[in-house]
Amino acid sequence: MRLAATTILAALVVSPGPATAQHLSPPYTEAERAAILAHGPWPPLATRDPSNRVSGNAQAIALGRKLFLDKRLSRERNRACATCHDPARSFSDGRPRSLGRSLHDRNAIALANLRLNRWFGWAGAADSLWAQSIRPILDDKELGLTPSLLRERLSADKRTASHYHRVFGVAAGADDPERLLVNVAKALAAYQETLVTGRTPFDDFRDAIASDDRAAQARYPLAAQRGLQIFVGKGRCAACHFGPNFTTGEFEDVGIPFFAEKGRVDSGRHGGIAALRTSPYNLLGRFNDDPAHATGLATRHVEPLHRNWGEFRVPSLRNVARTAPYMHNGSLPSLAAVARHYSELDEERLHGTPDKRLLKPLRLSSQEKADLVAFLQMLSSKVESRR
Amino acid sequence: MATAQPGGACPPPGEDFQHLAAGNVEVAYRWDPRALKVGQFFSADVIACRLPAGISRIAIDATMPAHGHGMNYLPKATETAPGHYRFTGLMLHMPGRWQLTIELYDGNTLVHRLIRDLDLKP
Numbered sequence: 001m002r003l004a005a006t007t008i009l010a011a012l013v014v015s016p017g018p019a020t021a022q023h024l025s026p027p028y029t030e031a032e033r034a035a036i037l038a039h040g041p042w043p044p045l046a047t048r049d050p051s052n053r054v055s056g057n058a059q060a061i062a063l064g065r066k067l068f069l070d071k072r073l074s075r076e077r078n079r080a081c082a083t084c085h086d087p088a089r090s091f092s093d094g095r096p097r098s099l100g101r102s103l104h105d106r107n108a109i110a111l112a113n114l115r116l117n118r119w120f121g122w123a124g125a126a127d128s129l130w131a132q133s134i135r136p137i138l139d140d141k142e143l144g145l146t147p148s149l150l151r152e153r154l155s156a157d158k159r160t161a162s163h164y165h166r167v168f169g170v171a172a173g174a175d176d177p178e179r180l181l182v183n184v185a186k187a188l189a190a191y192q193e194t195l196v197t198g199r200t201p202f203d204d205f206r207d208a209i210a211s212d213d214r215a216a217q218a219r220y221p222l223a224a225q226r227g228l229q230i231f232v233g234k235g236r237c238a239a240c241h242f243g244p245n246f247t248t249g250e251f252e253d254v255g256i257p258f259f260a261e262k263g264r265v266d267s268g269r270h271g272g273i274a275a276l277r278t279s280p281y282n283l284l285g286r287f288n289d290d291p292a293h294a295t296g297l298a299t300r301h302v303e304p305l306h307r308n309w310g311e312f313r314v315p316s317l318r319n320v321a322r323t324a325p326y327m328h329n330g331s332l333p334s335l336a337a338v339a340r341h342y343s344e345l346d347e348e349r350l351h352g353t354p355d356k357r358l359l360k361p362l363r364l365s366s367q368e369k370a371d372l373v374a375f376l377q378m379l380s381s382k383v384e385s386r387r
Numbered sequence: 388m389a390t391a392q393p394g395g396a397c398p399p400p401g402e403d404f405q406h407l408a409a410g411n412v413e414v415a416y417r418w419d420p421r422a423l424k425v426g427q428f429f430s431a432d433v434i435a436c437r438l439p440a441g442i443s444r445i446a447i448d449a450t451m452p453a454h455g456h457g458m459n460y461l462p463k464a465t466e467t468a469p470g471h472y473r474f475t476g477l478m479l480h481m482p483g484r485w486q487l488t489i490e491l492y493d494g495n496t497l498v499h500r501l502i503r504d505l506d507l508k509p
Contacts, residue, residue: 038425038482038509239454239481242509248426250459250480297428301460301476356455 035232053289064191075144096330100142107330123272130189147177227375246317269311339369389464391445397436407501444492
């Protein structure tokens with residue numbers, strides 16, 4: 001099987017003539033075609049978050065954007081959300097592990113297409129974008145505020161306080177500090193959920209596959225086509241990086257060491273579920289604006305499992321080429337390093353018995369690794385704020 | 388998991404309910420929504436049509452045998468009528484081959500496992 005795949009790839013590399021060299025021939029198997037089509041269409045329809053009553057509200061979005069950039073949200077007034085989620089860096093920070101008031105254990109996840117998430121953060125400790133937005137405000141390692149200090153700072157600024165009043169119908173200075181904290185997080189979420197990535201060369205190619213437009217297919221670089229074939233085929237990447245946002249939104253252990261430092265483990269999803277269940281801000285709690293709490297379905301049914309240790313959320317691959325470094329701890333500096341990681345996985349590090357593992361070392365050739373990277377580079381697009 | 392009791396005759400096989408049987412056990416089931424999609428929560432309506440004596444509990448589960456893992460969510464059961472159950476909170480988070488199982492227990496002892504193979508397409 002491996003020999004056959006190698007032979008096909010070799011034939012593709014030497015096939016002459018622009019008319020035949022720009023698409024794979026035969027193009028794709030039915031299974032590959034179905035797997036490719038499942039990664040679109042793009043963009044998805046914008047939807048409101050029923051758990052956030054100001055989701056989609058223009059005034060709330062404007063307030064959220066202002067607060068996202070506001071350094072008064074940090075104790076020392078020297079950091080904002082945008083410090084680690086820098087708009088100029090596709091809303092990430094380019095660092096392996098983020099530096100807030102002290103060094104964080106994890107890499108800052110790039111912010112885009114967040115309405116498609118079921119869980120937030122690398123461990124899924126939050127089940128809504130607004131709940132996720134509360135954590136860094138309070139976290140002593142990140143912005144380090146308290147609800148009371150947040151209220152004091154907001155109400156001291158007349159323009160921001162007035163904006164808050166217009167959105168939430170109550171004066172910031174008169175609001176309960178915890179309620180104000182949640183409202184601020186909901187405004188931040190209203191802004192962040194407008195951040196979306198546009199169409200990419202892959203999306204054009206995917207639609208050309210759907211319409212069987214061979215001329216349009218031929219415009220997609222051949223190396224990316226070969227990489228895509230690995231992605232949906234022997235690489236089995238699409239098992240987890242599935243769907244239009246290139247993620248199942250769930251959690252996997254992909255063989256990255258989960259020691260945050262010597263003697264201290266980052267428990268990943270296991271700790272995430274524990275934090276979720278005890279959070280007063282989860283979707284089963286009183287701050288959910290969805291009266292039926294239908295948005296809490298996943299939270300009602302999630303249970304910690306032993307295998308959750310060392311699992312981290314499968315990230316979207318949209319804009320992946322612009323958001324290095326990679327993995328929950330930022331330990332892989334480049335897409336080439338990621339391809340190498342999956343090619344040479346340390347099986348001893350993985351859960352489960354060897355014959356029953358999704359992940360196995362791919363043993364990719366240098367050409368195959370380069371093709372996979374070429375495909376991943378075709379998933380980039382500018383992050384824009386759209387309603 | 389729910390306390391089990393016989394639910395009477397199975398509905399006729401058709402577009403709605405499908406049957407699983409082994410020996411003196413027969414259950415009928417249907418999904419809601421009918422078509423399963425990767426990453427989408429669904430419910431299962433299960434009727435315990437024939438149960439041997441001693442079966443006290445019924446449960447539903449799903450696994451991916453080739454990957455050695457199951458679902459990430461724990462289904463919860465409600466008995467809607469004697470022998471009729473609604474399981475909520477099922478979700479198959481990956482494309483590929485899944486085994487959906489309806490399990491019958493005598494106390495904590497698994498007595499029957501009825502298996503339905505399912506190839507969840509992308």
